[in-house]
Amino acid sequence: MWNVTLAGMLTGLALIVAIGAQNAFLLRQGIRGEQVLPIVLTCLVSDVVAISAGVAGLGVVLERWPSLLPVAQVVGGIYLIAFGIHAAMRAWRPTALDAGAGATLTPGRAVLLTLALTWLNPHFYLDAVLMLGTVANSFGEDRWWFFAGTVLASTMWFFGLGYGARLLRGLFARPSAWRVLDSGIAVFMGVLGVGLLAH
Structure with missing residues (x-):
């Protein structure tokens, strides 16, 4: 039981630790200290819903209709x-560089973006x-553990x-640090988006 x-x-950590669009957004908002709890809870609930669906057998549906994934790739690529x-x-506008400046996200907008x-x-x-659902089902009756x-x-x-991102807040008190972070996020999102469309 405990070993499962x-x-x-x-396995879950191995998959989610890689910095992706979702994690980059959470990191930035964590540094800003803005709407962190709604974003964290949205990420967590999304994971629970998707993983439980995979464990319950939805992975079989996506395996039978793989054409659903390319559609998600195009829409996701454009959005990224x-x-x-x-x-x-x-990053280009100086007024948006300070941690306390720029448009403040409402809880609803933060949830929608997430x-x-x-x-x-x-x-x-x-x-x-697919992956976690498949691995989980390989444990048979212990899949829910x-x-x-x-x-x-x-x-x-x-x-x-x-919440750990707050430790970086001192560093990001400098406008230049926000410029670097947002520039990096811009490049990262663009590369991810182009990669999805090209794939």
Whole structure:
């Protein structure tokens, strides 16, 4: 039981620790200290829904209709490029560089942005639904203990990243640091978006 839960936790961490669009957004908002809890909870609930669907067998549906993934790739690619352009504009405008400056996200907008960055990413389905669902089902009746481990991994990662980012706030008191961060996010999102469209 516990070894299966540990396997789920380690597998979950291996998949979500890689910095993607969702994590980059959470990192930036964590540094700003803005709407962190709604974003963290949205990320966590999304993971729970997707992984539980995979464990329950939705992965079989996506395997039978793989044409759903290319559609998600196109929509997700366009969205990531647009998000990257927005980050580039933040880096270009001096008024948006300070941690306390620029447009403040409302809780609703923060949740919507997080949902888009999560559910429009086809890799999210591949990792959370197909891969974790397949691995979990390999444990047979213990698959829900594996699921519990993945949820534990998601909880530790999202809360750790969202609230741990505050430790970097001193560094990002300088406008130049925000310019570098937003420039990096812009490039990263653009590369991800182009990669999805090209793939």
